[in-house]
Amino acid sequence: MKKYFNLKQQISAALVFMTMLLVVGCTDDLDTTPTDDDTTSAEQFLDSPEAYKQLLAGIYANFALPGQTNAVTSSITGIDAGSGVFTRALWYMQELSADAAIWSYENDPGVAGIQRNTWTDSNSFVLGMWSRMAQSVAFANDFLRQTEGVTSSEVPEIASFRAEARFLRSLAYYYFIDLYGKAPFVDENSAVDPTFQPPQAERQQLFDFIESEVQAFMGDLPDAGQNEYGRADKGAAMMLLAKLYLNAEVYLGTPRYDDCVSICNDIIATGAYSLNPVYAHNFTGDNYLSQELIFTFISDATSSQSYGGMTIILNGEVGNLENNSAAIGVGGFGGALRMKAQHSAIINTAASGDRNTIISANRPANVTDIADRTTGYVVEKFTNNTSTGEPSASNLFADTDFPLFRYADVYLMYAEAVERGATIGGASKTQAADYINELRVRANAPQITINDLSLDFILDERVRELFWEGHRRQDLIRFDKYTGGTFNWDWKGNSRTGTAISNNLRVYPIPAQSIGTNPNLKQNQGY
Template structure:
């Protein structure tokens, strides 16, 4: 089993460095459009600081500031609307056909889930800003670990050997941030460690971002730690392969080119890395998913700890939000009995994917008793089904350390997604074999104790889209999947409350990317608004 490293193991120093890296950046009032941050030379008199500065890059995915869950280091942005995993969940899942948020007075939520967003939406500003902060932190680490600086500090050979992998990880985290910017907004402020400070950065469009991300991830391959050989919570080769595979799967959306062969190739590289499915599907979403059998399936998590990394991240939101207004099922989910009082429910389109043939499927955690399937009024928390996919309980039956802030890591990437990407890439002409594609789908069904395995004649693109929803719902993939299938905008597929219609209405095509936040444009005059907004 791979060694386990949680960010909270070194959180004291990481938080201090997180503050150092961000507190002197005036541009973070809106968005870090350059990298005006300075690290003290005194900091690096202890060579252990290099690993701690690297930890700060990872910490930005989980934390919003240095003073608890209510604190944000992005001024004028609420902590809850700028936590990386939470805003990613909102823009990728809440905007689509799987989730409803009851409390529409929460800034930005109403517009995201009704597809009526504008450039003033605070959740979009949070996503744009948090991703760019990841880029800024990575750039700073790379500036502080050049050969010239390491020579000047007389850094030991042992530490310099470690820094080779650290630098590759920083470049990977930066590439991943640019990947999400490319997918969500279609453009980004583009800065690397080689650019001059105190200037307005250029803006890269999708094609430029695609080329940069691809070249970066290929270039760092030899320096990254091998798959499943890094400490838990840190990235390795397979995380880079995952970003590449997902980028290639969606390449027709991003750059109008077919890269399904490359997608399938990188799926195979990940599968060759030694990952295996957790025997129990729900182990992936429990409070001990950093130590139970899920560690063999989760390729990269956003870490969460109910004591030392308290935050309003995606798993805290989902576990508390799953507590039904009628059921009060919080105790079995490892949080307080009332939880957040019916904050989250599912739209009927997700419920309908779990018909009678999925009654005993482990992926079906729907609670429907005493509830209508339709949500005719979003504020009525007693309507619509609820689910219990995520939990703050452990695989051995104990509860997490805190009854609000959960211990459950968010599985940003996991092996099941790779299996389904392989099957889809094969159907789209990417190579591989039909027998392998069917085998991977059936492996997921068998793991879920669903006796309804498929044959080659059942494997179609529409089947894959539905199976992705059954396997990967509430894991921040759905918007991207629907766009790839030409079902997010337009009227080919409507879901409850799409476009602010109770039964769904068509969306204009420019909604396939989000608007650039008004505040971000104000921070960098080189940024222009996306077409249609």
């Protein structure tokens, strides 16, 4: 039985305290100031070992919640609270910007720009994601400063706590690399001065920092599967490295596929993870029970409410024609989310088996009018109900955790890296096919042979297995199908049938607000 990180009991005091700490200058552009008159001093707060765990919980919570009070109050000013929630911004920027999904209500700030590939440096999601990651880095840095010199006799878990903070900082920098290609770089040794303006770090510097950091703190993390659920362990850290290596050719122009396979082998060798016998149980209101989930962002329908990733996805899945709210366990937003035809065509076949959760009856596949909620297929992948069908405590907010890293992806990364030429440790197409067949046997889908393996096949298999889990834009870029016109989808480039988009859209712009407050930041080319 997994131990459960009771984030909900930890976050309130921690986030208030951490927001207080952000009066230091490393995130001036976030305009974050304390909003609680009763906030205690650092000395008063950190007077017990449990307080350090609360402080650590605040860093985790910053990836899942908008702020320190409720679902509509954000620690990032100037944007809608939901736009600045990490999981929601990540999902929109990875899925809506590609062929995976469409959001019906384009009056929502920032949505039209993301899903029509017409975003600018003032887009609310571009700003929200940048600001949230910068805030996460700042929180982690402050935690590391506050815990410098704390011994294990004072706080027995302090080495693990510090390693977890470094992991979360590395995770934030990883998404800076992927989404923006650069970041304002600060660590715990940077100046604590309201006038300090961080230097800009490019992809190579950020890549090297993450790689060296993970290698340095790995030994202080609990073994894979041995930390409380929802907290990072060696498995999560290895998964971050594997993702970094898989995308290294995009980020740096230098392939690291052997390194990717090596890390995938290490994850598999831990024996800590296994495929859930029922694919659907990775996406239920009690998915914390699944041994397949390597790292998640925790949701709780009663005590950590957010209009972030899972609440948006769950309510968005409820179709305006289907009357399927009971199956998903939420009331729904009246047909907010649909799948674009190019994505559903990959999934809606026998090759998906049980992974096909598309509802296609009474609907055309193509989204001919974004505001017309009767076009485009509806999806029932995620549910707020438990694996036994019990309802959540809420018919609005999510109990289902966001599956950021899942064991199935280890098999798919291994197969792709082999197909791209990795040979380390006896890596082979035979093993790659075996791993994919494990996924297909679980899904009751037809098995394959090594002759079926190709890059195009693997890209499609990633869709069948991982759709709507926040990977699609990244995958299309890695397979050179995102920009240009070789692969088009509904509303790509603001065209109903899709049109070519320019290569500068492989990264998002640096927010104008951030450049305005830090002259060290230089805009990405083409913006």
